[in-house]
Amino acid sequence: GEDVEQSLFLSVREGDSSVINCTYTDSSSTYLYWYKQEPGAGLQLLTYIFSNMDMKQDQRLTVLLNKKDKHLSLRIADTQTGDSAIYFCAERPNTGNQFYFGTGTSLTVIP
Amino acid sequence: NAGVTQTPKFQVLKTGQSMTLQCAQDMNHNSMYWYRQDPGMGLRLIYYSASEGTTDKGEVPNGYNVSRLNKREFSLRLESAAPSQTSVYFCASRGWDQPQHFGDGTRLSIL
Numbered sequence: 001g002e003d004v005e006q007s008l009f010l011s012v013r014e015g016d017s018s019v020i021n022c023t024y025t026d027s028s029s030t031y032l033y034w035y036k037q038e039p040g041a042g043l044q045l046l047t048y049i050f051s052n053m054d055m056k057q058d059q060r061l062t063v064l065l066n067k068k069d070k071h072l073s074l075r076i077a078d079t080q081t082g083d084s085a086i087y088f089c090a091e092r093p094n095t096g097n098q099f100y101f102g103t104g105t106s107l108t109v110i111p
Numbered sequence: 112n113a114g115v116t117q118t119p120k121f122q123v124l125k126t127g128q129s130m131t132l133q134c135a136q137d138m139n140h141n142s143m144y145w146y147r148q149d150p151g152m153g154l155r156l157i158y159y160s161a162s163e164g165t166t167d168k169g170e171v172p173n174g175y176n177v178s179r180l181n182k183r184e185f186s187l188r189l190e191s192a193a194p195s196q197t198s199v200y201f202c203a204s205r206g207w208d209q210p211q212h213f214g215d216g217t218r219l220s221i222l
Contacts, residue, residue: 004153008151031210033210041216042115042213042216043201043203043213044213045211045212048210088154097159097161098156098159099211101155103153104153
C-alpha cells in the first residue's frame with residue numbers, strides 16, 4: 001500500500017501561521033486530502049486537491065503540492081485556539097477505492 | 112441529513128464476547144469503510160465495501176467480519192473480542208470520486 005507520513009506534533013502561538021507537512025509515495029495520479037479531528041469526534045474534511053494542481057486556497061487554508069518531491073502542506077493563516085486538533089493527511093490513488101492515512105499531526109495553539 | 116451514523120458510541124466487552132458495530136449512511140453512497148484508530152498509528156483500514164454486495168479486506172482484517180446489508184448499512188462484527196481490539200472504530204462512506212465522510216466513532220474497550 002501507499003505510505004503517508006506526517007510529523008506527530010506542532011505548536012504555534014495564536015495569530016501565527018501553522019504549516020503542517022505530509023509526504024506520500026508513488027501514484028502519478030492521486031487525490032490528496034486534509035481532515036481535522038477534534039477531541040472525541042470523527043474526522044471532518046477540510047479540503048482536498050488533485051495531483052494535477054499545485055495550490056488550492058479556501059479562506060484561511062492554503063494547500064500546496066510539490067509533485068516532484070511528493071510533498072503536501074496545509075497552511076492555516078491566523079491560527080486560533082479553535083484550530084487545536086489532530087490533522088490527517090490522506091491519499092487515494094485515482095484508480096482505487098482505498099484511502100491511505102498518515103499518523104496525524106497534533107496541533108496545539110498557545111494563547 | 113444525518114450523514115454517517117454509528118452505534119453504539121461506547122461499549123465495554125469482556126474478552127471472548129462478541130458484538131456488532133453498526134453503521135448507516137443516508138447519502139446514497141456506494142462505498143463504505145471501517146477503520147480503527149490507535150494512538151500514534153493513524154487510521155488503519157479493516158474492511159471496505161466498494162459497492163453493495165462486495166466487501167474487501169484492508170490492512171488489518173484479522174479478528175473481524177463485515178456485512179454490507181444493503182446500500183445504506185455496513186456492519187462490523189467481532190466474533191471473539193480480544194484486548195488488542197480495544198480501539199476507536201470509525202465508519203466512513205463516499206460517493207463516486209468523492210472524499211470520505213466519517214461517523215463520530217465507536218469507543219470500544221475490551222477487558
